[in-house]
Amino acid sequence: MSVLELRNISKSFGNNHVLNNVSISFNEGEIHSIIGENGAGKSTLIKIIGGIYTHDSGEILIDGKKVELHNPLEASAAGIGIVHQELSVAGNMTVAQNVFVNHEPTKFLGFVDFKKMNEMSAEEFKKIGIAIDPTALVSSLSVGMQQVVEIVKVLSQNVRILILDEPTSSLSDKETNNLFQLLDLLKSRGTCIIFISHKLDEIKRLSDHVTVLRDGNFVGTLEKGEYDENTIISMMVGRDLGNLYPPKAKQRGGEVLLRTENFSRKGKFEDISIEFRKGEITGIFGLVGAGRTELAWSLFGADSHDSGKEYFLGKEVNFKSPNQAIKAGLCYLTEDRKGNGLFVGMDVKDNVVVSNISDVVSPAGMLQSNKITEVARKYIEDLDIHPDNCENFLVKSLSGGNQQKVLFAKWLYANPKLLIVDEPTRGIDVGAKAKIHNMLRELADNGLGIVMISSELPEILGLSDSVAVMHEGRLVEVLENDNLSEQDVLSRAFNQGGEEHE
Ligand SMILES: Nc1ncnc2c1ncn2[C@@H]1O[C@H](COP(=O)(O)OP(=O)(O)OP(=O)(O)O)[C@@H](O)[C@H]1O
Ligand SMILES: [Mg+2]
Structure with missing residues (x-):
């Protein structure tokens, strides 16, 4: 009834x-x-x-x-x-x-x-x-x-x-x-x-x-x-989407952008030695509690680490704050867009430029409002943000998925060398999701390194060139993604079968 x-x-x-x-x-x-x-x-x-x-x-x-x-x-x-x-x-x-x-x-x-x-x-x-x-x-x-x-x-x-x-x-x-x-x-x-x-x-x-x-x-x-x-x-x-995922990296084995040696934070992740390369999308998969986000936070300087080393662009680094990481060319797109990603009470255009404010300041030190609007409009068009005249709208008045796209615009505008994206398509509809996947692939083809943390296994398999699997704070294995199956990845995420890393 x-x-x-x-x-x-x-x-x-x-x-x-x-x-x-x-x-x-x-x-x-x-x-x-x-x-x-x-x-x-x-x-x-x-x-x-x-x-x-x-x-x-x-x-x-x-x-x-x-x-x-x-x-x-x-x-x-x-x-x-x-x-x-x-x-x-x-x-x-x-x-x-x-x-x-x-x-x-x-x-x-x-x-x-x-x-x-x-x-x-x-x-x-x-x-x-x-x-x-x-x-x-x-x-x-x-x-x-x-x-x-x-x-x-x-x-x-x-x-x-x-x-x-x-x-x-x-x-x-x-x-x-x-x-x-x-x-x-x-x-x-x-x-x-x-x-x-x-x-x-x-x-x-x-x-x-x-x-x-x-x-x-x-x-x-x-x-x-x-x-x-x-x-x-x-x-x-109103149409068929066809194949949902873009092709894999054209070339593998590019320059190593970020590398860690025995990187550890007590109680969060331990002994992580991993490399992320230019031109490739590395997926990080693990069950909740595997330490993926925690690892990203420490790499990005939002959290400290206790031991081990981090090298970025060939030099040892020890980022004390996200600002230092961003300046060096490492950006992190948060999984918690409301908590620490966007200023929802500010308008779209200011959110886009905030990560790279020096770029919109005139030589005399003034904010150039025309340039800010121009930059915002470009991303609204590139990322297909709706409504398409929203540069002056408050972020909180956009639908959830469009807020997520504003978050993307913000980090792309910072012009990173390596971009870590944490649950990048959370709340994004299937059509827009395919667009974001294509965009990530295009960015990688143009030389950006991408690390994608995602809980959606089809997305990890569909998009990544290699998949790093974590289990309870440890890196179990990095798998080349040549037709990996869900089973290949899940068995490692549960740490069954495969090698034990005690
Ligand atoms: N408080 C508001 N003020 C102005 N416009 C709003 C407000 N809330 C929603 N809108 C507009 O209404 C439209 C529909 O938004 P809504 O949040 O209902 O979408 P949705 O279907 O839930 O999308 P999503 O899948 O992204 O969550 C959007 O264009 C949005 O910008
Ligand atoms: Mg909604």
Whole structure:
């Protein structure tokens, strides 16, 4: 039965028409996915259901009755719970406080029962198979775990309509699997689940219905059995994408740009000796906790290391700050674009030039605003950032995937020799993803060295010239990517079979 129905919903921001007459019906006991390119209007639609934005026209019905949801509290009272795309957990509160914010268990006289709250919270995490210290501060957790907290926070509210906007973008495979099992369970109990993702395998695994949006328009709803990847993709982008990955490096064995010897940071990674070369894309794969991001942070000078050596462009270096690394020609595109990648409250053009500000300063020391705009426009065009006149927009008003592209522009403008990209296509739709892959290959062909950390195995296999596999802080093996299989890489990531590196 239809629990939630949207009728002819329209919404504009200024003269940007983001949703045009969108009608969708969502049933109880079903998982209904929404898919569409970056900026198609998915998150906006969800925020309308959640009472965060008001729609310009159209109706929302719950159980067949028209409702007005003026704010998130009213939506929540109507049984709607939303896990938003951008994290909203409070870093300075504990895990349990985050989960039970506004509905804390209380004791006599209304005091918060912390003991009970911690126990209840541990119980909630157990449901999705995750052991976590309920008293840990959320800021001390990895992005992936913060995402888990965000999800558990909503799950603990026993909602009737559960909406998840790209919930798995920072989760490991295991966490994702646990979440999906829980979604299956909630579905069997009658919960109506709305699921947004760019990952087609997730969509296929979960969905009873799939609705495709394109440029704010409803394209169609498909039922299980009716859809496959190609149908979905062509409905999303209005064309076939063909081969999704670019060819491999034309030449291998170029100059070594960065090299480490026994590089170690206690408790994070150990004894890493590796080389990254000009003109090549080296993938780094490992399960969550393998130490990939930690290694990148230390190479880039955002963290220290305890022992071992780092050589960049033939010279031994010891970067004490990211600034020193950037000046030398080493850049790092963060996996946490909101936390430490972009200034979301500033406009697009200032975010693009900030990594290389001296380039837009006149000989007299003045910022040249014309040049800043020109640079921003070039990247907006090159990277196909939407909307295409967004140089003066605040970054936070762009869709998630377009924010990611702004992050790319920022680092490309710093003109690096070696670029480390950490989860470069997180939150990017299939079409734009192929463009970013092609762009990375083109940059490598033009002499840039690229190190790509990614949790998506198809992306690692599709794009990398060689794959460095890490397991619990150690480098297991660097594999040349001549038709590597998922199994080749995964068995090493789990450190099964292969050689033991004790
Ligand atoms: N607060 C806002 N102010 C102005 N424009 C906005 C605002 N929020 C969203 N938009 C615009 O609405 C459009 C749709 O954005 P939305 O976030 O809904 O896309 P999306 O489908 O969720 O994309 P993604 O897959 O990248 O997350 C974009 O063009 C975006 O720039
Ligand atoms: Mg979105």
